[in-house]
Amino acid sequence: MSVEVAKGFYGAYGGRYVPETLVPALDELEQGWNDIKDDPGFRLELEQLQATYVGRPTPLYRAERLGDDRTIYLKREDLCHTGAHKINNAVGQALVARRLGKKRIVAETGAGQHGVASATVCARFGLECVVYMGSEDMERQKPNVERMHLLGAEVRAVEFGTRTLKEATSEAIRDWITNVETTHYMIGSCVGPHPYPELVRELQSVIGREAREQMLAAERRLPDAVVACVGGGSNAIGLFAGFLEDAEVRLVGVEAAGAASLGSGRAGVLHGARSSLLADEDGQIADAHSISAGLDYPGVGPEHAFLRDTGRAEYRAAADDEALAAFHLLAEREGIIPALEPAHALARALDLDAELILVGLSGRGDKDLATVLGR
Amino acid sequence: MKKLSIYLMAGPDTPELAAAAVAGGADLLEIGFPFSDPLADGPVIRLAGERALAQGMCTRACLECLAETRARVEVPLIPMTYASILEAYGYERFQTDAQKAGATTLIVADLPIEAAPDLRRVQLVAPTTPSERIRFAAERTEGWLYLVSLTGTTGARREVSEQLAGLVERARGVTDVPLLAGFGISTPEHAAGAAALADGIVVGSRAVEVAHDEGPEALREYVASLRQALDRDAGPPAGPRPLGYGRAYDRAH
Numbered sequence: 001m002s003v004e005v006a007k008g009f010y011g012a013y014g015g016r017y018v019p020e021t022l023v024p025a026l027d028e029l030e031q032g033w034n035d036i037k038d039d040p041g042f043r044l045e046l047e048q049l050q051a052t053y054v055g056r057p058t059p060l061y062r063a064e065r066l067g068d069d070r071t072i073y074l075k076r077e078d079l080c081h082t083g084a085h086k087i088n089n090a091v092g093q094a095l096v097a098r099r100l101g102k103k104r105i106v107a108e109t110g111a112g113q114h115g116v117a118s119a120t121v122c123a124r125f126g127l128e129c130v131v132y133m134g135s136e137d138m139e140r141q142k143p144n145v146e147r148m149h150l151l152g153a154e155v156r157a158v159e160f161g162t163r164t165l166k167e168a169t170s171e172a173i174r175d176w177i178t179n180v181e182t183t184h185y186m187i188g189s190c191v192g193p194h195p196y197p198e199l200v201r202e203l204q205s206v207i208g209r210e211a212r213e214q215m216l217a218a219e220r221r222l223p224d225a226v227v228a229c230v231g232g233g234s235n236a237i238g239l240f241a242g243f244l245e246d247a248e249v250r251l252v253g254v255e256a257a258g259a260a261s262l263g264s265g266r267a268g269v270l271h272g273a274r275s276s277l278l279a280d281e282d283g284q285i286a287d288a289h290s291i292s293a294g295l296d297y298p299g300v301g302p303e304h305a306f307l308r309d310t311g312r313a314e315y316r317a318a319a320d321d322e323a324l325a326a327f328h329l330l331a332e333r334e335g336i337i338p339a340l341e342p343a344h345a346l347a348r349a350l351d352l353d354a355e356l357i358l359v360g361l362s363g364r365g366d367k368d369l370a371t372v373l374g375r
Numbered sequence: 376m377k378k379l380s381i382y383l384m385a386g387p388d389t390p391e392l393a394a395a396a397v398a399g400g401a402d403l404l405e406i407g408f409p410f411s412d413p414l415a416d417g418p419v420i421r422l423a424g425e426r427a428l429a430q431g432m433c434t435r436a437c438l439e440c441l442a443e444t445r446a447r448v449e450v451p452l453i454p455m456t457y458a459s460i461l462e463a464y465g466y467e468r469f470q471t472d473a474q475k476a477g478a479t480t481l482i483v484a485d486l487p488i489e490a491a492p493d494l495r496r497v498q499l500v501a502p503t504t505p506s507e508r509i510r511f512a513a514e515r516t517e518g519w520l521y522l523v524s525l526t527g528t529t530g531a532r533r534e535v536s537e538q539l540a541g542l543v544e545r546a547r548g549v550t551d552v553p554l555l556a557g558f559g560i561s562t563p564e565h566a567a568g569a570a571a572l573a574d575g576i577v578v579g580s581r582a583v584e585v586a587h588d589e590g591p592e593a594l595r596e597y598v599a600s601l602r603q604a605l606d607r608d609a610g611p612p613a614g615p616r617p618l619g620y621g622r623a624y625d626r627a628h
Binding site for chain 1: 411412414415421428434458460464488500523528
């Protein structure tokens, strides 16, 4: 029995598994995105905002005291405005929302980085902003909740289920179903129904484009391996996008050990897409567990599931303790406090069998101080 | 006569509750197979799903519940669930096993109309659905079309959605399949109001609440109050065709 819908699939993954109410909105978004993405006016405005507001290009930094016998470069997305790569996507989606005439934004957030990015661009573009966040995440990422409030966003606590990103995403989608005519859903990762995975990947691919050029300028060659953390997978897909065609470059995604949707998941449907998920044999979604709120998600973007199956990318896991050790190491050796999410990528990069390694440093760690110091 | 469909979450008490709903005047029963992340559902059905999962209502247990319910009632039984359940169980296998257990057809809340064309099911359309797409849904649907009467999730509302009238009018313009309206319908007044437009109604969250809080006798009385409102106030069906329940059921009866 065939279950594929025609468009928006990466192999067997992706698609649009949503209540019918949303289908026309997804069509509208797809149409709006297709109209805008190659429009020189949009490109120019996006590039100007990236340069003057986001702070792009972000530096490529050689972490000399980190590598021992390896050469490790960090792509410094932590130096973006708001402190993480999430702003790349949020700025682009704000332009799309404006084109669609939507005045209200809903978003979900786990670590709070996408919530802050959404609140930021909503302030910048004069849009109403409602962010759904699990109450457990609000507890462990308090500074980001306060930042969202300062930026004028309403943060709605999600008090049921896992009280983390999974439930926050469900509630954001339910809000969108209810207010679909006035509201744009500013999804934060390369997950969700078509066209979101493609849209978010395109907006994040600036990371990989820049990094490839910078690497060639610095080393006159491509890296042996490109390593990035994977929760939903948007910084990884953005970084990988620059190197997908370079068959000699290994692409390594690093999941949290307790949220390894690619490493130990199975095919299923969550939040509008078919992908690899943490789920039981009945298709009930399982709880993820990670010290890092941004990786604490039982699903992953469909393109990652496809890259895993085709073998183009490999996916590994890092445990909480390994991420913490890498967090401290980067702070002490390089004077950079990373977010706990990319600390997972760093942990695996340090034992990778490769000489020249590029690591996506997707965000800064200020938000995680309470978690780290509380251990 | 206007049709009355009652939604119940699968659980140990479901066969008895189903019998009570039918005694109260339900014409069809939808049996919820719980899913951990039900995007189309508001708090009442989401919580009922959480309870059901905590009681061990996995897919196999739901199918057994369906068979036990079938042993108690004659009316069409329609499992209502989400794509993730079918992905895990297998679409074809699910359809076969559900039919064996007494299902008439299916509803899958997050499976788009164009997906899984061989999976026979009742299609849903919403106020946002363009008329051409309603026509497409009507071609693909089995027996009747489920009108999602509002842009939103399941759950009781103060009044019947103002969006329903327009949706019914557009659907009548492109199809003559029977139309049942659901989402946000909970009182006898709502029932009469919605059924004056459509060929019948679906009541979910309030029925689940009454069943859970007060038990079968209260459910029977509640369903009877809806039935009475439909028979008294809603008049004859506006649709040109009698309600088909699904080929499997129609063949058997």
